Amino acid sequence: MSNGFTLIELLVALALAAILATAVYPGFSAWLLDSRRDAMVTAALHAMHAARQFAAVRAVWPAHLPMSVRISAHDWVEGGITPSDAVQIARAFKAAGADLIDCSSGQVSVHQKPTYGRMYQTPFADRIRNEVGIATIAVGAIYEADHVNSIIAAGRADLCAVARPHLANPAWTLTEAAKIGFTAIDWPRQYRTAKPQMEANFQRERAAALAAVTPGSAQ
Ligand SMILES: Cc1cc2nc3c(=O)[nH]c(=O)nc-3n(C[C@H](O)[C@H](O)[C@H](O)COP(=O)(O)O)c2cc1C
Numbered sequence: 001m002s003n004g005f006t007l008i009e010l011l012v013a014l015a016l017a018a019i020l021a022t023a024v025y026p027g028f029s030a031w032l033l034d035s036r037r038d039a040m041v042t043a044a045l046h047a048m049h050a051a052r053q054f055a056a057v058r059a060v061w062p063a064h065l066p067m068s069v070r071i072s073a074h075d076w077v078e079g080g081i082t083p084s085d086a087v088q089i090a091r092a093f094k095a096a097g098a099d100l101i102d103c104s105s106g107q108v109s110v111h112q113k114p115t116y117g118r119m120y121q122t123p124f125a126d127r128i129r130n131e132v133g134i135a136t137i138a139v140g141a142i143y144e145a146d147h148v149n150s151i152i153a154a155g156r157a158d159l160c161a162v163a164r165p166h167l168a169n170p171a172w173t174l175t176e177a178a179k180i181g182f183t184a185i186d187w188p189r190q191y192r193t194a195k196p197q198m199e200a201n202f203q204r205e206r207a208a209a210l211a212a213v214t215p216g217s218a219q
Helices: 015-024 028-034 043-058 083-095 122-132 145-153 164-168 172-179 194-213
Strands: 008-011 067-072 100-104 135-139 159-161
Touching (some): 083 100, 083 122, 145 172
Parallel strands (some): 008 067, 135 159
């Protein structure tokens, strides 16, 4: 199924991107080993290295296509990247030509103490979007279409990324669209007979929920 857009993302945040993170955040590997942040890690150095790394990839990616960068906006560990550092990092990537900042967090230290919860990383996307003036992607524990719509409508991010809900339910996007009554979405041809049934079932659920809170509407 095509989503109708093409985007490349540079990952500088999480453990899976540790090699690049080492280049972007001087002292990263020492910090991983020693659970401490190298004294040389400053916002200014982030800016310099990040811009260099980004420019190398941007140079080989078509200019008319967007490029985003995933950052760790909060390392959740003493001496790690803070949300204020993340604002500086985002500024550096913006200056280097990034189109979007994808705001993740953590997973660089076993000593991290994240505060998990619904949409828990969205405040980072919100702050960077509104302080730096660059488009952002919110990610992390966004698991209902209503979460996505509220984030976008409130101007907290420009896109939402959804990972684990798609592992639990590969048809998550189709299911959530039906749940909120959005029917103008293509299903894979082999599954199409299931679409009207799911939409009708959710429509009945919405009508019942509405009737339950609307005085005098019970039939
Ligand atoms: C199977 C899997 C692979 C992932 N691989 C990466 C990765 O390579 N780089 C990265 O930055 N995040 C990776 N993530 C993290 C997700 O992109 C996402 O930030 C995280 O799962 C939180 O979002 P969620 O609550 O929607 O799952 C991965 C997640 C899953 C479940």
